[in-house]
Amino acid sequence: MIIVMRDNAREKEIQQVVERIKELGYTPHPSRGAKKMIIGIIGDLNREELIDSLGAYPGIDKLVPILEPYKLAGRSFKDEPSVIEIAEGVAIGGKEILLMAGPCAVESEEQVISTARAVKRAGARVLRGGAFKPRTSPYSFQGLHEEGLKYLKTAADETGLKVITEVMDPRDVELVGRYTDIFQIGARNMQNFYLLKEVGNTDKPVLLKRGLTATYKEFLMAAEYIMSEGNYNVILCERGIRTFEDYTRNTLDLISIPVLKKLSHLPVVIDPSHGTGHWDLVGPASKGAIAMGADGLLIEVHPEPMKALSDGQQSLKFEKYAELVEQLKDIARAVGRDI
Amino acid sequence: MIIVMRDNAREKEIQQVVERIKELGYTPHPSRGAKKMIIGIIGDLNREELIDSLGAYPGIDKLVPILEPYKLAGRSFKDEPSVIEIAEGVAIGGKEILLMAGPCAVESEEQVISTARAVKRAGARVLRGGAFKPRTSPYSFQGLHEEGLKYLKTAADETGLKVITEVMDPRDVELVGRYTDIFQIGARNMQNFYLLKEVGNTDKPVLLKRGLTATYKEFLMAAEYIMSEGNYNVILCERGIRTFEDYTRNTLDLISIPVLKKLSHLPVVIDPSHGTGHWDLVGPASKGAIAMGADGLLIEVHPEPMKALSDGQQSLKFEKYAELVEQLKDIARAVGRDI
Amino acid sequence: MIIVMRDNAREKEIQQVVERIKELGYTPHPSRGAKKMIIGIIGDLNREELIDSLGAYPGIDKLVPILEPYKLAGRSFKDEPSVIEIAEGVAIGGKEILLMAGPCAVESEEQVISTARAVKRAGARVLRGGAFKPRTSPYSFQGLHEEGLKYLKTAADETGLKVITEVMDPRDVELVGRYTDIFQIGARNMQNFYLLKEVGNTDKPVLLKRGLTATYKEFLMAAEYIMSEGNYNVILCERGIRTFEDYTRNTLDLISIPVLKKLSHLPVVIDPSHGTGHWDLVGPASKGAIAMGADGLLIEVHPEPMKALSDGQQSLKFEKYAELVEQLKDIARAVGRDI
C-alpha cells in the first residue's frame, strides 16, 4: 500500500498517519519528493481494513494498493495450475478439455434424458441443467426445483455423465448437494457472500460464474470467499460481461482466459451460450475459447430449441453440438490439448 | 412486443411464428413493408416468457418489447406517489423529506448511542447502522451481528428514532426483523431473488438499493419481486453506479430521481455517502438530491471518522452533518418541500 | 510514479530499472519489503513517456502514477477559480451564473431571431446554435454552415447577446471565429487533438464538452491540450456520459461539478438538454446543477420543438424556459449565487 499525501499536507498530519500505521502493526516507509510526500507500507496486509482505518485521515490524497488482495486464489499461493477432480476419471484443469452441456432449464424427464444421451455421444462428460432458475421477472418460469434435480440425476446415472446445476439460496445447498456433482453459482450471486460461504463448507467442486460487471480482482475475491472456508475446488467461469453493445446479450470476454490463468491457478471455463445469446455465435466463441486455452466449455443444448421454456435462441440442437465438437478437436490439437 | 422478421424470411417461417403466437394465447398483428415484415402482439403479456418461447424461431430478426415489464411498481398500476408509513408520524414520500443517518458499521454501544443523539438533534428521524456487512474480502470485519442489532435498537428506543439496517441472508430476515423498522437490501443483493421474496413476505418497509450497474428497469423489476409477494412498502435507493471514473467510488446518478418518480409511484432516497465515497462531496450531492426531488437522504455520520472500522473517508462528523441539514432546509424550501 | 517489481524479480532486473530511471534524469527511491520491491520516482515527470520508457522492462509488475498528469488545468497551477471574460460585462466563473440558450441547430433566420429575443428576455446572456452539426448518419441534416453563422451573428447583434457555436474541423476555426464569441468543441471531438491545438492558438474562450466515456483526468488533459498552446480561456462542459441506462439519452453526471471544481480552477457548465435527452428532465437537472455549484447552463430552446430539424424532444419552448429560469433563481439564492 502506498499512501500519497496532499501537496500541502502539514507535518502534523504526516506524523498522525505514520503513528497510525505503527499502531496497526505495520512499518511505514516515508519518501519525500519535491512536491509530494509518499509513505509506503510493505508487507502482508489487509487492504480493505487499511483503507477503512486510514481513509478519513486529513492530509491524505489517496491510498494506492500494491499487493493483490486475494491469497488462496492467486498464483503466489500455488504456482502450478490446479487440476480439480470431479469424479473418478473426470477432471478439469489438465490436458483434456472438459465438455459440459445440456438444457438451460430442466423441463421434463424426457427432455433431460434425450439431451443427456446426445451430449454424451458427442463427447460431453458433464450434464448441465437448471432446476432453480434466476429470472428477472417474478412472473416467469422459475424451474422445477427438486423434481428437476431428480430428472438430472436419473439422466446422469443412466448415461454415466456427471451433473452440474445451480444453487441460489444458502438454504438449498444441502438439498442440491444430494443430486449434483458440481455446484454452479450464477453471475447474479457472485457476491452473495452467505451463499459462497455455504458452498465453501462443502467439499464439492464449485463452478463460480463471473458477475456481469465484475473485474478479475472481484471475481477472484469471490473465489477467495469459497476457498477461505476450506473448499479449494473452485472453477472460474466467464459468461459474458455487460458492455454498451446491445446486439449480443453480453460481451463474451475471451481474453479473461489467459489473464485469469496468469493471475490464478484455478481452471477457467467459458459459457458461450449466455456469453453471446445467439446460437450461431456459440460455434465461433467456442473455437476462440479453445484456441486461447480454456479448460472447459459449458454449452446449452436442447432437443427442440423452438419449444424451450428458457433461452431457446442460444441453444444448439443435438446434431449442431456434435458437429461443433468435431471442429473443436482440430483446434484443440493445434494448441496441444485434447477433447 | 414487436417481432421483426428477417429480410429474407420465408412465408413458412412467418406462418410458424403467427401460429405460435396464437398458441400462446395472443393475437398477432402482422404488417408487411417493402423490405420487412413485422408482427405486433399487443396486450398484457409476459415479456421474458415470450422471448423464451419465440427466441429460437427461424426467420426472426429480433424481438422488440413495447410495454414495461413491471406491473405493481409502475405508474400504470398506481398514478399517485406512494407515501409509506414507517411508524406513527414517520413517513416517506410526502411533502416532508426523511433524513436517515448513522454510522456505516455498528462498532460499539457508545458509538451508536452518541451518533443517534447527534443525528436526532440535527433533524434525522431514522438511525442507520450495519450489523451484517457485505465485504469484498472474507478477511475484513463482517459486523457485530445480533449484538450490533441490539445496540441499534437500544439507541433508537432511547432517542425516539426508527431503525434501518441491512439483511443479507434469507435465513436472517426473522432475526433482523425483530430489531429493525426498515429492512435494507444492499446493492450486491438487488437480484438475490430468494432474499427479495423473503422480505416480500413481511409487512415492514424495505429500502432496496440499486445494483451497481442495474438499469432503471432492472431496479424496478427487483422492487416488483418484493411487491409480488404482497409487500408494497418498497423505497428505492440510488447509491451510485459503476462508470469508468475512478476518482469517486461510484458515480451518483442523480437524474435517477426524476426518472424513477416518473416511471414509478415509489419514494426515492439518495445515499450520497456510498454514492461518492468522499465526505466532502456528500454536501454538494445532498443539495443536488433535494433540488431534484429526492424523498429522503441516507447519510453516514460517525463520531470519529478517523477511527471508523469501515468507510471513515465518506462519513461526516456530527457538526458537519448538522450544518449540512441547515443548508438543505433552504433548498428544500426553494422546491416546495420541508425538512 | 511508483514502480512495483514482480515478486520474483531478479537483482539484475531491478538494477536495469534503476539505471534506466537515472538515464531519464530522475532519482529512484527503492524500498524493499518482505515480498515486494518498489521503486519510487518523485518529481515533475511526464507520466506517458515514463510508461513508454519503462513498460517493457522485465521484472516490472506495474507502474502506478502518483501525480496528476495535467499541469495548467489543475489546482496546483492556480488555486483560485478562474473567471473567464467573454465580452465586456459577460463573464463565467464568478458569482453570477451564466445562462446560454438557443436552438440545437440553426434552421432559419427567423427561428434564430425569435429564439434570441425569447432567451434574452428570460435572462440568457449567450445565444447557442449549431451551424456545423455532427451527425451519426452521413445522410442526416448537417447544418447550414456559413449561412447559419450569419444568422446567429445577426440575431446576437440585434439582441445584445454573445454567440457560442460548434467548430468541428481545424480548417474551419478561422471562419467560425469570425462569427462566434465562444468556440464549442463537441463531445466526439474531445480528443481531436489537431482541432484542440487550433482553437488553442486563438484567444477566444473555448467551451470543451466532455467525451461520452471520458474520465475527469482525460477531460482535463483535453483542456490541457488547448491551454498548452497558450489559450487559458477554457470552460468545461458536462453533457452526459454513456452508461448502461437506455431510458435517457445519456446519464448526466452532476457530481462532476464539485469534483471538477476541486481538481481544476476552470469554470464548469452543464448541458441538461443533451445530458438527458428529454425536455421534461431539463428542469430537474438544471435545479440540481445550480444547487451543486455549476457556473453556467447550456439549454436548448426552440420556438416549435415539434418542427425542429434536430433534437426537438429535448428542447424547451419559450415560456417553459422563462418559467424554469424563475425557479432557478430561488435555488441560486439558497446557495449564494446570482442568476
Next chain:
Amino acid sequence: MIIVMRDNAREKEIQQVVERIKELGYTPHPSRGAKKMIIGIIGDLNREELIDSLGAYPGIDKLVPILEPYKLAGRSFKDEPSVIEIAEGVAIGGKEILLMAGPCAVESEEQVISTARAVKRAGARVLRGGAFKPRTSPYSFQGLHEEGLKYLKTAADETGLKVITEVMDPRDVELVGRYTDIFQIGARNMQNFYLLKEVGNTDKPVLLKRGLTATYKEFLMAAEYIMSEGNYNVILCERGIRTFEDYTRNTLDLISIPVLKKLSHLPVVIDPSHGTGHWDLVGPASKGAIAMGADGLLIEVHPEPMKALSDGQQSLKFEKYAELVEQLKDIARAVGRDI
C-alpha cells in the same frame, strides 16, 4: 420505425403524428391494442431525421427503430464478403489472412528497416508504423511526421511490403496519401466526420479502428461515412473496448469478428497489441482471432521493446513474432484459412 404512443395519448395527438408521418412522405400503419396504440412506418427511411422530426410530439412514448441505419456497409447492400485489393497480389477478405506488423511509432530509419525485414521474413505483407501519434498528453512524443513517412516508404520499397499508417488531420490526407497504401483512422477519430469524409474522397483502402466505446452500429455508421463519399475499400479493425477491467489496457472484443462479418460484408482485422496492452497476451489473442474468423492481424513489433518511445510493453520482439506466426498457421489450417 415503430412509434409507441403513451397509454393515455389523446385521439388528437395520434392524428397529429399520423399526419406528420404522411407529410414526411411515409405511410403510417396504426394498430390498436388493449392498452397501447402503436404506429408502424415501414420503408426506406432516415432514422435520425425521423427521430428529430417526431421526437417532440406530445403523446409519443417512444420511437423504436427497426431497420439498421447503415446501407452501404450492411449485408443487405452486398451479401458476399468484400475482398479488398491493397496492391497487386495483396488483398484482404479472401482465404488468406493478411498480416500487418511493425513498430507503434516510427523512431528512426534503422528501426523501421530492421523491423520491416524481420516481419517480412516472418510472413507479414504490410508494414505498420505511426508518424503522427495521438497522445493523451500534449507533452508526449507526437511522432516524426513527414520524416517518419519517408522512412516507412523506404523500408517498404526495399522489402516489398505495403504501408499502413495513421492520418489524424483532414489537412494531412494528401500528404500521408503520398506515402501510404492504407490509411489508418484511429479509435479516437472514429467519429471525426470531416476526416472520414476526406479519406472517403480518396480511392485508397482505409482501416477504420473502432472507437473505445462504440457499438457495432456506430462502428458501421462510421464506415458508412467513408463509403458514402464513394470509397468502398473499408477494413474494420477491433482494437479493444473500454470496460471496468483495469488489468488490461482495454478489453479485446473478439466476438466482434463473427458479429461484424454477419452484419457487414467488410473485412475484419484484430489489433491484439492495443487490444490487450501486454505483449504476453498478444499470442493468445491472435490465436483466438484466427480461430474466430479474423481476416487480418495488426501487431506491434519492435527491435528493442525496452527502448521503444511508445507502447514498448505491448510490442513483440522479432523472434517472438516469427514464432507466433508459425503457431497461427496451425490454427488457420484448422479453420480452413491460409497464412
